[in-house]
Amino acid sequence: MLMSPLIQTFVLHFGEMGSRWGINRTVGQIYALLFVAERPLNADEMAEALGFSRSNISMGLKELMSWRLVKLQHLPGDRREYFSAPEDVWAIFRTLAEERRKREIDPTLSMLRDALLAEPATSAEKHAQGRLREMHDLIELTTDWFSDVQKLDSKTLMQLMKLGGKVTKFLEIKDKLLLGMGSKGEDDNKH
Amino acid sequence: MLMSPLIQTFVLHFGEMGSRWGINRTVGQIYALLFVAERPLNADEMAEALGFSRSNISMGLKELMSWRLVKLQHLPGDRREYFSAPEDVWAIFRTLAEERRKREIDPTLSMLRDALLAEPATSAEKHAQGRLREMHDLIELTTDWFSDVQKLDSKTLMQLMKLGGKVTKFLEIKDKLLLGMGSKGEDDNKH
DNA sequence: AAGATATTTCAACAATTACTGAAAATTCAG
DNA sequence: CTGAATTTTCAGTAATTGTTGAAATATCTT
Numbered sequence: 526m527l528m529s530p531l532i533q534t535f536v537l538h539f540g541e542m543g544s545r546w547g548i549n550r551t552v553g554q555i556y557a558l559l560f561v562a563e564r565p566l567n568a569d570e571m572a573e574a575l576g577f578s579r580s581n582i583s584m585g586l587k588e589l590m591s592w593r594l595v596k597l598q599h600l601p602g603d604r605r606e607y608f609s610a611p612e613d614v615w616a617i618f619r620t621l622a623e624e625r626r627k628r629e630i631d632p633t634l635s636m637l638r639d640a641l642l643a644e645p646a647t648s649a650e651k652h653a654q655g656r657l658r659e660m661h662d663l664i665e666l667t668t669d670w671f672s673d674v675q676k677l678d679s680k681t682l683m684q685l686m687k688l689g690g691k692v693t694k695f696l697e698i699k700d701k702l703l704l705g706m707g708s709k710g711e712d713d714n715k716h
Numbered sequence: 717m718l719m720s721p722l723i724q725t726f727v728l729h730f731g732e733m734g735s736r737w738g739i740n741r742t743v744g745q746i747y748a749l750l751f752v753a754e755r756p757l758n759a760d761e762m763a764e765a766l767g768f769s770r771s772n773i774s775m776g777l778k779e780l781m782s783w784r785l786v787k788l789q790h791l792p793g794d795r796r797e798y799f800s801a802p803e804d805v806w807a808i809f810r811t812l813a814e815e816r817r818k819r820e821i822d823p824t825l826s827m828l829r830d831a832l833l834a835e836p837a838t839s840a841e842k843h844a845q846g847r848l849r850e851m852h853d854l855i856e857l858t859t860d861w862f863s864d865v866q867k868l869d870s871k872t873l874m875q876l877m878k879l880g881g882k883v884t885k886f887l888e889i890k891d892k893l894l895l896g897m898g899s900k901g902e903d904d905n906k907h
Numbered sequence: 908a909a910g911a912t913a914t915t916t917c918a919a920c921a922a923t924t925a926c927t928g929a930a931a932a933t934t935c936a937g
Numbered sequence: 938c939t940g941a942a943t944t945t946t947c948a949g950t951a952a953t954t955g956t957t958g959a960a961a962t963a964t965c966t967t
Contacts, residue, residue: 529841529844531831531834531836531845532840534827535831538824538827544738545820547737550955551955560847561848563840569913577956577957578958579957580915580956581957583915583916584915584916587915604913604964604966605914614851618854629733636729637726639725640722640725640726646720649720649723650720653722653723653726657752659805660805663809667809673880673881676881677881681884684887685883685884685887686857686858686860686861687857688886688887689864689865690864690868692865692876692883693872695879695883695885696876741925742925742926759943759944760943768927769927770927770928771928772925772926772927774945774946775925775926795934795936797943910967911965913962913964913965914961914962914963914964915961915963916960916961916962917958917960917961918957918960919958920957920958921956922953922954924952924954925950925952925953926951926952927950927951928950929948930945930947931945931946932943932945932946933942933943934942935943936939936941937938937941
């Protein structure tokens with residue numbers, strides 16, 4: 526399997542990007558290749574197309590599986606394992622976000638919470654805790670919001686995004702309504 | 717300058733996280749230290765606190781400056797350069813997002829656009845272009861939306877986030893209104 | 908169960924990235 | 938302009954991370 530120049534450019538760029546994001550080049554290239562492939566590929570095909578050793582591909586696929594970014598399947602009458610990337614790009618985006626949350630955000634939040642429990646001994650610690658609290662709240666708010674919004678179906682999500690900053694009109698309307706009824710209405714604040 | 721255990725834990729965690737994100741450990745630790753510091757620090761103080769060489773700190777600060785994540789200032793009667801992290805965590809978040817966009821997203825979008833201009837020769841290329849178009853559109857939509865929303869002031873942004881998935885109510889209202897007036901209203905779709 | 912085919916593991920090696928000390932460059936006070 | 942204080946550069950080295958082939962393991966077929 527040889528890659529056309531178009532595909533090759535994409536694969537190389539993606540590999541390069543991957544390495545800037547803490548994902549190694551091989552893994553990035555494998556994923557890019559699967560992403561554009563017309564049909565599922567087996568490890569030997571990938572090794573040949575990308576010029577990596579079979580064992581390197583094996584490790585890369587293991588990594589991608591752990592991120593739930595590739596699907597494993599079998600083709601009738603073929604013993605080899607075939608891999609593919611999910612069709613729906615929004616689903617891919619979701620998976621990526623979920624995994625990153627689980628691996629990076631959650632441990633960070635937990636570390637921050639622990640640090641906030643300690644009794645500050647010095648002025649420096651008191652100040653540091655204030656800063657950690659700000660960071661904690663920002664991360665928590667952002668990720669809670671994100672997981673909330675991600676539950677929307679792709680169509681609604683896209684509508685919302687196309688709206689851009691205009692969503693604020695909703696806030697204005699809400700404020701006006703609340704003002705009109707004496708602001709005793711429900712408040713959705715979580716904190 | 718020695719760090720209290722609380723601060724040390726945070727600094728080490730942040731350094732570790734940094735290395736998962738393609739930022740090196742030193743840079744992550746420097747930033748963490750500045751983030752919690754009560755007052756601006758000079759390079760020697762950081763070198764001592766973190767146990768890195770003076771030259772390593774110098775390189776790290778250069779990197780952080782290029783990301784616009786630290787401010788350089790001078791203290792009266794002191795020739796040395798002092799550094800600090802911005803106060804406002806939302807501003808930090810914005811800066812980070814802008815820089816990442818400039819360095820990673822924009823080049824990727826440009827590569828995708830180029831690839832989409834080529835005339836597909838084979839069926840494989842035709843399919844690949846379809847996929848690249850999906851990726852392009854997702855990235856473009858997401859980043860346009862993001863930069864739009866980031867223009868909002870911190871207060872509005874937080875209100876919006878606390879709303880979470882409930883923003884969709886806005887869409888429902890909008891749909892109802894449009895329905896009522898025969899759907900000839902303005903459409904904000906960009907594409 | 909044997910043999911063929913396919914996949915994974917892992918120790919050795921390669922490549923990349925991080926870090927340092929010494930030297931060079933810059934900045935500032937007198 | 939001189940020289941002391943400070944910062945930056947950079948070549949060499951250390952540490953980390955990536956890659957491979959060979960061996961081990963697993964899976965299927967007959």
